[in-house]
Amino acid sequence: RRGLGVAAGPPSTRQLREAEEAAPVFQYAGKAAKRKDRVFVWGFSYSGALGIPSFVRPDAGWKKPRRVQPTPYRLETEEKISSAACGYGFTLLASNTRDITKVWGMGLNKDSQLGFQRSRRDQTKGYEYVLEPSPIPLPLEKPQQTRVLQVSCGRAHSLVLTDSEGVFTMGNNSYGQCGRKVVEDEVYSGSHLIHQLKEFDSRVVQVVCGQDHSLFRTKKGTVYACGWGADGQTGLGHYNITSVPTKLHGDIAGVNIIQVSSYGDCCLAVSDEGDVFGWGNSEYLQLASVTETTQVNVPRHLPFKIGKVKEAACGGTGNVVLTEEGNVFVWGYGILGKGPNLIETAVPEMIPPSLFGWSDFSPDTRVAHVRCGLSQFAALTNRGELFVWGKNLRGCLGTGRMEDQYFPWRVTVPGEVVDVACGVDHMVSMVRSF
Amino acid sequence: LNAAPGRAPRQRVRFLPAPAPGGGGAVELVAARVPVLADHPLVRGPRFRKLKIGAGHRLDVKSSGVFVLGIGHGNKLLTDLYNCHLTKVYTVGGLFGKATDDFSDTGNLIEKTTFDHITREKLERILAVIQGTNQKALLMYSNIDMKTQEAYELAVKGLIRPMGKSPPIITAVRCLQFALPEFQLEIHCLHETQQYLRKMVHEIGLELKSSAVCTQVRRIRDGVFTVDDALPRTQWNLQSIQEAIRNCQLKVEAELEKTL
Numbered sequence: 034r035r036g037l038g039v040a041a042g043p044p045s046t047r048q049l050r051e052a053e054e055a056a057p058v059f060q061y062a063g064k065a066a067k068r069k070d071r072v073f074v075w076g077f078s079y080s081g082a083l084g085i086p087s088f089v090r091p092d093a094g095w096k097k098p099r100r101v102q103p104t105p106y107r108l109e110t111e112e113k114i115s116s117a118a119c120g121y122g123f124t125l126l127a128s129n130t131r132d133i134t135k136v137w138g139m140g141l142n143k144d145s146q147l148g149f150q151r152s153r154r155d156q157t158k159g160y161e162y163v164l165e166p167s168p169i170p171l172p173l174e175k176p177q178q179t180r181v182l183q184v185s186c187g188r189a190h191s192l193v194l195t196d197s198e199g200v201f202t203m204g205n206n207s208y209g210q211c212g213r214k215v216v217e218d219e220v221y222s223g224s225h226l227i228h229q230l231k232e233f234d235s236r237v238v239q240v241v242c243g244q245d246h247s248l249f250r251t252k253k254g255t256v257y258a259c260g261w262g263a264d265g266q267t268g269l270g271h272y273n274i275t276s277v278p279t280k281l282h283g284d285i286a287g288v289n290i291i292q293v294s295s296y297g298d299c300c301l302a303v304s305d306e307g308d309v310f311g312w313g314n315s316e317y318l319q320l321a322s323v324t325e326t327t328q329v330n331v332p333r334h335l336p337f338k339i340g341k342v343k344e345a346a347c348g349g350t351g352n353v354v355l356t357e358e359g360n361v362f363v364w365g366y367g368i369l370g371k372g373p374n375l376i377e378t379a380v381p382e383m384i385p386p387s388l389f390g391w392s393d394f395s396p397d398t399r400v401a402h403v404r405c406g407l408s409q410f411a412a413l414t415n416r417g418e419l420f421v422w423g424k425n426l427r428g429c430l431g432t433g434r435m436e437d438q439y440f441p442w443r444v445t446v447p448g449e450v451v452d453v454a455c456g457v458d459h460m461v462s463m464v465r466s467f
Numbered sequence: 468l469n470a471a472p473g474r475a476p477r478q479r480v481r482f483l484p485a486p487a488p489g490g491g492g493a494v495e496l497v498a499a500r501v502p503v504l505a506d507h508p509l510v511r512g513p514r515f516r517k518l519k520i521g522a523g524h525r526l527d528v529k530s531s532g533v534f535v536l537g538i539g540h541g542n543k544l545l546t547d548l549y550n551c552h553l554t555k556v557y558t559v560g561g562l563f564g565k566a567t568d569d570f571s572d573t574g575n576l577i578e579k580t581t582f583d584h585i586t587r588e589k590l591e592r593i594l595a596v597i598q599g600t601n602q603k604a605l606l607m608y609s610n611i612d613m614k615t616q617e618a619y620e621l622a623v624k625g626l627i628r629p630m631g632k633s634p635p636i637i638t639a640v641r642c643l644q645f646a647l648p649e650f651q652l653e654i655h656c657l658h659e660t661q662q663y664l665r666k667m668v669h670e671i672g673l674e675l676k677s678s679a680v681c682t683q684v685r686r687i688r689d690g691v692f693t694v695d696d697a698l699p700r701t702q703w704n705l706q707s708i709q710e711a712i713r714n715c716q717l718k719v720e721a722e723l724e725k726t727l
Contacts, residue, residue, distance in 0.1 A: 439613065
């Protein structure tokens with residue numbers, strides 16, 4: 034009941050203004066609000082590589098198993114993940130913390146590529162499929178001081194790079210890709226063995242896994258390799274297995290290499306002067322610009338006149354490089370990103386920057402990084418957008434559709450994408466929230 | 468309009484009886500051009516009694532800017548222009564710190580929030596995300612098969628555009644001014660309504676963990692017509708209208724040729 038002294042009718046402007054000023058002010062984010070780092074995964078989930086157990090084994094009655102996650106899905110992690118790598122059906126996540134647990138793994142573990150995961154049902158056996166990010170125990174001498182810099186995954190083996198204790202390798206070693214002597218009839222499943230590699234000419238700064246071989250790049254700019262060599266991917270001048278990391282020569286002898294890349298059986302290296310060197314499988318015209326042979330076992334300089342190269346990435350059948358100006362060049366075989374008509378080329382072709390968001394409105398949008406999966410490509414722009422293209426195997430592109438993508442397509446991720454790791458049928462990205 | 472000299476009356480050839488040059492009573496038929504009596508202005512009346520005026524894309528009561536009208540035969544061109552699906556450009560002004568029920572500053576206040584943590588960088592990041600998602604929508608609603616070579620070529624040139632009905636799509640956003648708590652954006656869009664733009668301002672406020680209301684919506688370009696071609700209130704007279712129509716005719720024809 035209104036009092037006798039209060040006027041009736043709609044409130045006047047002055048009353049409205051006073052009511053507005055008297056309203057409480059909410060604060061959702063202060064000036065020091067920090068941006069959170071998150072991990073998003075998408076792709077094929079039945080191998081456990083996405084790290085979300087309810088996709089494989091639903092924990093509630095109404096949930097159904099999800100075979101493919103077609104759009105980015107957030108993965109909860111305990112620590113901030115600084116490096117991630119996708120292998121063939123498994124994933125490694127690493128954080129550069131000083132805590133004891135630094136590396137987590139999930140997915141296929143039939144060759145102990147995720148170390149030994151003790152099964153809770155039977156204490157003597159290990160898990161063959163790891164559905165959740167589980168810590169990998171590394172035999173570190175100083176576990177509370179060493180930091181993990183980078184991880185890399187191949188078909189059935191994985192490498193972990195630390196800052197002061199060399200490289201740790203685990204997984205399948207039938208071709209010597211773990212850097213230790215091949216033992217005949219070795220059973221890799223449920224193995225506790227994690228090998229440590231320390232003998233290089235200087236500190237190792239990058240590790241890269243090919244399908245069944247491993248590459249190590251040291252601070253001095255030299256490249257070491259070990260593993261299977263039947264396609265010449267070890268680059269050591271022969272086609273045999275190498276079980277000890279050996280230095281590469283050929284055209285890269287004496288050259289300061291700043292980046293190496295490999296995922297299938299072909300390898301690329303970039304020097305500090307912007308030159309590209311390649312070796313390995315060339316059945317898909319990856320190295321056809323210098324040679325007609327399909328296997329190259331010595332690093333050869335690829336004389337491309339595309340400008341100074343900043344970064345290179347190797348896929349199964351196609352390669353991509355990024356130049357200093359921010360242009361993306363692709364060559365090889367498969368869906369290269371220039372429409373369905375371009376299936377194979379031996380000479381690099383540029384992808385127009387307008388497909389990556391460059392326009393008259395935003396002329397300073399450029400590609401900052403390029404990554405390769407087995408038959409997919411990914412590009413990160415300086416605005417934090419992720420573009421993918423290639424074969425959409427089991428939903429690994431993350432576009433929400435199951436069709437192949439013939440030109441770069443944006444992936445909608447709620448945040449600014451900082452890094453992405455591509456695998457055969459899944460991808461992992463590290464994102465900073467707004 | 469009626470005062471302007473109308474069409475000259477039709478002339479017709481009529482055989483009139485006129486006295487023969489020879490003299491005498493014989494009447495000869497001489498062909499002469501004579502104005503038709505039915506065309507005389509007094510018989511016909513004023514030439515224009517009604518004018519058919521059609522309106523182009525709608526403009527809200529609370530917004531301002533370019534508004535395209537078609538007169539008479541121009542109405543047919545209006546439908547053609549609508550089918551061209553050209554983008555419209557708006558300047559949208561916003562204010563941080565308030566949230567109202569109809570997303571503009573004249574509505575009922577719902578909530579007030581702090582906004583001192585907002586910087587121009589954060590705003591531009593959000594705008595980039597908006598552009599990204601709308602770019603995807605643009606490609607999806609254009610109904611072109613993504614697997615063809617022509618889809619790739621159109622995408623490179625940036626010419627992919629929905630040629631039918633579609634929800635509002637924003638092709639480009641840019642921040643023109645940023646002075647807390649006010650900011651101004653330039654938005655290029657298709658198939659939108661002004662209320663959708665105000666809702667977008669509100670959503671930008673939510674994404675930045677604050678709230679925003681829209682203070683101003685002004686259309687500065689509608690297809691080929693820009694603010695320079697438009698006539699302000701003071702120039703709503705016959706001469707300016709005729710001149711404006713003449714100036715725009717070429718542009719409209721060129722655009723229709725290009726698209727259809």
